[in-house]
Amino acid sequence: MLGRVNHIAIAVPELGPAAALYRDLGASVSAPADLPDHGVRVVFVDLPNTRIELLEPLGDASPIAAFLTRNPKGGIHHVCFEVEDIDDATRRLAALGKRLLGDGTPRIGAHGHPVLFLHPADMLGTLIEIEQPSLA
Numbered sequence: 167m168l169g170r171v172n173h174i175a176i177a178v179p180e181l182g183p184a185a186a187l188y189r190d191l192g193a194s195v196s197a198p199a200d201l202p203d204h205g206v207r208v209v210f211v212d213l214p215n216t217r218i219e220l221l222e223p224l225g226d227a228s229p230i231a232a233f234l235t236r237n238p239k240g241g242i243h244h245v246c247f248e249v250e251d252i253d254d255a256t257r258r259l260a261a262l263g264k265r266l267l268g269d270g271t272p273r274i275g276a277h278g279h280p281v282l283f284l285h286p287a288d289m290l291g292t293l294i295e296i297e298q299p300s301l302a
């Protein structure tokens with residue numbers, strides 16, 4: 167079921183300095199993009215074998231606000247795995263008893279592809295995102 171690591175997300179209190187840090191390391195960093203439906207502002211750090219997704223809260227109801235209250239300097243927020251067929255993966259994960267966050271159906275993520283999140287309590291204390299990077 168699980169394919170490549172599509173990205174590793176780091177939640178930060180301020181995107182500007184975080185993006186500058188990775189630029190100073192010589193990485194290619196995208197311009198910020200607001201994702202109001204997801205309550206975050208995001209930039210992507212391109213790496214040879216995956217990406218870092220830097221996340222800043224956007225709006226009062228950001229799903230990463232509580233995380234940053236617990237981790238005021240920021241921290242690793244989630245890992246995103248690619249799947250070939252997110253509908254099949256959703257069914258299989260639900261059958262395995264994994265809690266699917268939100269309304270339990272995939273939503274369009276930062277790359278314009280369907281994504282879904284699994285509750286950290288069911289995934290060894292780690293928030294897991296799955297993404298279908300291409301049309302099934």
Ligand SMILES: CC[C@H](C(=O)O)C(=O)SCCNC(=O)CCNC(=O)[C@H](O)C(C)(C)COP(=O)(O)OP(=O)(O)OC[C@H]1O[C@@H](n2cnc3c(N)ncnc32)[C@H](O)[C@@H]1OP(=O)(O)O
Pocket residue numbers: 175201204206219221229230232233242243244246267268274275276277281283285286287291292293295
């Ligand atoms: C989709 C666009 C973009 C993309 O890649 O395309 C993104 O990735 S956007 C990313 C932001 N969106 C999300 O994270 C959506 C899914 N997340 C959630 O629904 C919440 O963050 C949730 C429910 C996982 C946690 O919400 P919150 O922290 O407000 O709830 P609690 O304080 O009750 O926490 C419950 C429990 O989970 C632990 N927790 C919370 N966040 C994390 C985390 N990132 N990693 C590991 N564990 C986490 C928290 O400590 C609590 O643990 P407990 O033992 O019960 O105290």
Ligand SMILES: [Co+2]
Pocket residue numbers: 173175219244246295
């Ligand atoms: Co993500």
